[in-house]
Amino acid sequence: xxxxxxxxxxxxxxxxxHYHMFERPLHxxxxxxxxxxxxxxxxxxxxxxxxxxxxxxxPRIVAAMSTQAAQLNTHTRYLHEGIVTLAERLLxxxxxxxxxxxFVCTGSEANDLALQMARLFTGAEGxxxxxxxxxxxxxxxxxxxxxxxPPAERPEWLAVxxxxxxxxxxxxxxxxxxxxxxxxxxxxxLDALEAxxxxxxxxxxxxxxxxxxxxxxxxxxxxxxCAEIRARGGLIVCDEVQAGYCRMGAQWWGFQRYxxxxxxxxxxxxxxxxxxxxxxxxxxxIAERMAAHQVYFNTFGGNPxxxxxxxxxxxxxxxxxxxDNSARTGAYFLAALQxxxxxHPVIGDIQxxxxxxxxxxVRDAGTKAPFGRADMARLGNLIAQxxxxxxxxxxxxxxxxxxxxxxxxxxxxxxAVQAIDRALASFSxxxxxxx
Amino acid sequence: xxxxxxxxxxxxxxxxxHYHMFERPLHxxxxxxxxxxxxxxxxxxxxxxxxxxxxxxxPRIVAAMSTQAAQLNTHTRYLHEGIVTLAERLLxxxxxxxxxxxFVCTGSEANDLALQMARLFTGAEGxxxxxxxxxxxxxxxxxxxxxxxPPAERPEWLAVxxxxxxxxxxxxxxxxxxxxxxxxxxxxxLDALEAxxxxxxxxxxxxxxxxxxxxxxxxxxxxxxCAEIRARGGLIVCDEVQAGYCRMGAQWWGFQRYxxxxxxxxxxxxxxxxxxxxxxxxxxxIAERMAAHQVYFNTFGGNPxxxxxxxxxxxxxxxxxxxDNSARTGAYFLAALQxxxxxHPVIGDIQxxxxxxxxxxVRDAGTKAPFGRADMARLGNLIAQxxxxxxxxxxxxxxxxxxxxxxxxxxxxxxAVQAIDRALASFSxxxxxxx
Numbered sequence: 001x002x003x004x005x006x007x008x009x010x011x012x013x014x015x016x017x018h019y020h021m022f023e024r025p026l027h028x029x030x031x032x033x034x035x036x037x038x039x040x041x042x043x044x045x046x047x048x049x050x051x052x053x054x055x056x057x058x059p060r061i062v063a064a065m066s067t068q069a070a071q072l073n074t075h076t077r078y079l080h081e082g083i084v085t086l087a088e089r090l091l092x093x094x095x096x097x098x099x100x101x102x103f104v105c106t107g108s109e110a111n112d113l114a115l116q117m118a119r120l121f122t123g124a125e126g127x128x129x130x131x132x133x134x135x136x137x138x139x140x141x142x143x144x145x146x147x148x149x150p151p152a153e154r155p156e157w158l159a160v161x162x163x164x165x166x167x168x169x170x171x172x173x174x175x176x177x178x179x180x181x182x183x184x185x186x187x188x189x190l191d192a193l194e195a196x197x198x199x200x201x202x203x204x205x206x207x208x209x210x211x212x213x214x215x216x217x218x219x220x221x222x223x224x225x226c227a228e229i230r231a232r233g234g235l236i237v238c239d240e241v242q243a244g245y246c247r248m249g250a251q252w253w254g255f256q257r258y259x260x261x262x263x264x265x266x267x268x269x270x271x272x273x274x275x276x277x278x279x280x281x282x283x284x285x286i287a288e289r290m291a292a293h294q295v296y297f298n299t300f301g302g303n304p305x306x307x308x309x310x311x312x313x314x315x316x317x318x319x320x321x322x323x324d325n326s327a328r329t330g331a332y333f334l335a336a337l338q339x340x341x342x343x344h345p346v347i348g349d350i351q352x353x354x355x356x357x358x359x360x361x362v363r364d365a366g367t368k369a370p371f372g373r374a375d376m377a378r379l380g381n382l383i384a385q386x387x388x389x390x391x392x393x394x395x396x397x398x399x400x401x402x403x404x405x406x407x408x409x410x411x412x413x414x415x416a417v418q419a420i421d422r423a424l425a426s427f428s429x430x431x432x433x434x435x
Numbered sequence: 436x437x438x439x440x441x442x443x444x445x446x447x448x449x450x451x452x453h454y455h456m457f458e459r460p461l462h463x464x465x466x467x468x469x470x471x472x473x474x475x476x477x478x479x480x481x482x483x484x485x486x487x488x489x490x491x492x493x494p495r496i497v498a499a500m501s502t503q504a505a506q507l508n509t510h511t512r513y514l515h516e517g518i519v520t521l522a523e524r525l526l527x528x529x530x531x532x533x534x535x536x537x538f539v540c541t542g543s544e545a546n547d548l549a550l551q552m553a554r555l556f557t558g559a560e561g562x563x564x565x566x567x568x569x570x571x572x573x574x575x576x577x578x579x580x581x582x583x584x585p586p587a588e589r590p591e592w593l594a595v596x597x598x599x600x601x602x603x604x605x606x607x608x609x610x611x612x613x614x615x616x617x618x619x620x621x622x623x624x625l626d627a628l629e630a631x632x633x634x635x636x637x638x639x640x641x642x643x644x645x646x647x648x649x650x651x652x653x654x655x656x657x658x659x660x661c662a663e664i665r666a667r668g669g670l671i672v673c674d675e676v677q678a679g680y681c682r683m684g685a686q687w688w689g690f691q692r693y694x695x696x697x698x699x700x701x702x703x704x705x706x707x708x709x710x711x712x713x714x715x716x717x718x719x720x721i722a723e724r725m726a727a728h729q730v731y732f733n734t735f736g737g738n739p740x741x742x743x744x745x746x747x748x749x750x751x752x753x754x755x756x757x758x759d760n761s762a763r764t765g766a767y768f769l770a771a772l773q774x775x776x777x778x779h780p781v782i783g784d785i786q787x788x789x790x791x792x793x794x795x796x797v798r799d800a801g802t803k804a805p806f807g808r809a810d811m812a813r814l815g816n817l818i819a820q821x822x823x824x825x826x827x828x829x830x831x832x833x834x835x836x837x838x839x840x841x842x843x844x845x846x847x848x849x850x851a852v853q854a855i856d857r858a859l860a861s862f863s864x865x866x867x868x869x870x
Contacts, residue, residue, distance in 0.1 A: 003514060006514055006516055006519060007514060009519045009523065010514060010518075010519045012534075013519055013522035013523050013526060013534075013535070013536055014511075014518070014519070014522055014535070014536055014537070014538075015535050015536065015537040015715075015717070015722035015725070015726065015731075016722055016723055016726040017537070017722065017725055017726040017729075017730070017731040017732075018511050018537060018538075018731075018737075019512070019730075019732075020511070020512050020513065020514060021512040021513065025513065025514045026513045026514065027513065027514040027515070028507060028509055028513045028514070028515065029506070029507060029515075030506055030507050031506070031507045031508070031509065036507075036509075049509065051509075051510065051734060051735075052508065052509070056507065056508070056509075057504065057505055057506060057507060057508070059505070061504070062501060062504045062505045065500065065501065065504055066497060066500065066501035066504070069492065069496070069497045069500055069501070069709075070492055070494070070497045071464070071465055071466070071492060072463060072464060072465050072466045072471075072491065072492060073466070073487065073491070073492070073708075073709035073710075074463055074466065074471075074484065074486075074487070074491075074709070075486065076449075076453050076455070077454070077455050077456040078455065078456065078460065078461045078462065078463045079438060079441055079442060079445060079455065079460045079461065079462040079463070080462075080463065080464075081441055083445075083449070084441060084444045084445045084448055084449070087448035087449055088444065088448050091448060099447075099448075100448070100449070100450050101448055101449055101450065102449070102450040102452070102453060103449075103453075104572075105540045105541050105544075105711045105735070106540050106541070106544065106733070106734065106735060107734065108544065108573075108733075109540075109541065109543065109544070109572070109573065112572075112573045112574055113572070115574065116574050116577070137539075137544070137547075137548070137731055137732065137733055138543075138544065138547045138573040138574065138575065139547055139550065139551050139573065139574065139575035140573065140574035140575060142551070142729070148729050148730050149728070149729045268734070269734055273508075274504075274508035274509070274735070274738060274740065275508075275735075275740070276540040276711040276712075276735035276738075276741070277711075280450075282450070287450035287451055287452065288451055290450070290452055291450065291451040291452040293584070294452075294577070294583050294584045295452070295454075295583050296450075296452040296453075296572055297452075297454075297572065298541070298543075298572055299486060299541065299542065299703070299704055300486075300540070300541060300709070300710075300711035302453075303709060303711075305709065305710070306711070
């Protein structure tokens, strides 16, 4: 199958909102570990995909999936040990008090269920999110994702906070007390929501601020915000789809970095290394309120194959020491990126931790004028031509996002930095220039 | 692992809304074709599960899944042939005009996306559903599922039609023109919605009326209703999660039975024989409206493994002649159930077609007083003790639902009928008796 023909067939058969990445779409046919191969046999280092968390086509994941599928794949209306073991293993990694789990298929379903539960439990409809947030594709989670639709359509129950970007936000790293300054701005947004007659049901918090960054926020800000939300009757829902599963280095969950204790935790993408499995963890009283009100059933959620795969992912993370790798290789990667930044002033800022870093690309280091989207696309294509797959993020799409599978090794970090170095050497931004 | 211990662990770790079926929950550990085995080695004929559409643990499905998982599992932002081939094969089975597809993970996500698209395209929020309908577990699809929550909480944009049950509805089979009488009642409900200031975005229609039955409606009613919806500016969304994939005999989709042409078609459960894969098919102009308005991405939707599994399901249906089997074995099953009804007056009515039948259980054939829920539970347990797994449905929970995998053979139908016969021989309803 030629790539051009396949592209034409795809454009005919699939919805136009099924978009693809890169100018010349990648036609990937095989994966292994941190490597992907296209139809022409070209090899790419994967610096973008967090979903194949333990590496592409990991043999233990494939074996777990195949073995269970050959045996049984039903649903949670019968007893099965797989889902119970999975629930116990993940609950053991969560703070005391979060003792109850529900399994679904996607992060969108997880966040949708979390918002439903938070609203039922508090009796309050208000949801607090960040300006660049993406929390899912269902009608409700999409409404809670201000990055995805025109600001004029924001529902009145939504409070939108400015993401805590200390490099280019309203509060900067060298402010005397950035955490408190950020908190004052957040409090004003909460006040505005309440002034509209809305009560706060929950804060929906991605501790990596993935689609804004990643960002690293002041700890006192995050703790202060959670206290404010609680004082106003709201729950803390941590969306760990991005930040969880050792993505941010030496802890299983992103919220642990900030020393906060959520009421509800959702996770998705990395849980099944590509298999559609996701979950919601919560206090039992929150789950009981839901059970008293309505039926909830998820046909595929936590089925025996999904549970086998998700258990195998935890096995691999444990046996291959991937939490430690995320911290160590992540620190090595960051140091190498900082060295790169010293040679390339277009890298305005680097934020991130563990195996999740963002390079904020600027046309001018003084004004911090961001790269435009066309330049970022061109840069991404150049880096891909150098054999490395990256992504973009950030309010202006100006952040080069580096978020490889957790099996990424220091040698892979070297390769990635060298490729970005070569791409930047031949690159100059075109947008924003005087004609 | 003892079943009792496992149950206790499950109750501790899982949310109480993850309910199980049967008084003594079944602890199923293995499946093959139409058979399930519990932890004690007891064997059950599966007369309930439509999700393992081509039979439990079908070796071709397992092989397709394993082979693809060992090769690659990414997402739709890169080109991959599997999803394109899958889209083409399913679009070829749909009416002209429905030429565009989107892949998601669950029927809930499919219906949620369909409702979002219908609302965007028509600019109208109103949704028309049936009283017993279940269309999903997201906030939006749950609101469109009146079976799942208290009637007082129905949103004002929802019009709820009475399901066309010609045995126990307001319009009966022996009315002079049941289709027209049903239509008049539906029109009144649409008028009431519009009188509330709501415009109709779509009808969300399950052509099996699964959670009300299954039911068989008059063709002129369904056609007339669709014409009414269109005349008022609404789209026809067929939810084929239950009725599609040859469930209703000699056609791929349930709506074909009624000679209607939908604008959007959703499917889920049977598509992946247990693997979480689902889809939305639509007219291109509807997809284009969505693409112009917003981003839509579904991380796991249509990934290479999901596509491989869904393609294998179509292969098996074709190669094993399962559409024909659904029609033939379904007719054989129905005849045997009708013979059973002649001997058991508690079977008030039988509705269904293909491999989807419902027995409406009555305490009194004259008054049609339905079995209560406790009696239905007791009956289901008795039939399970006889080695056959069934389900319940219906407005009062009074319908014994028979909806086996599509590989169900005439011999299996005999076994099922014999088991129900034995259970009924020792059964008398307790509820509704004078004390």
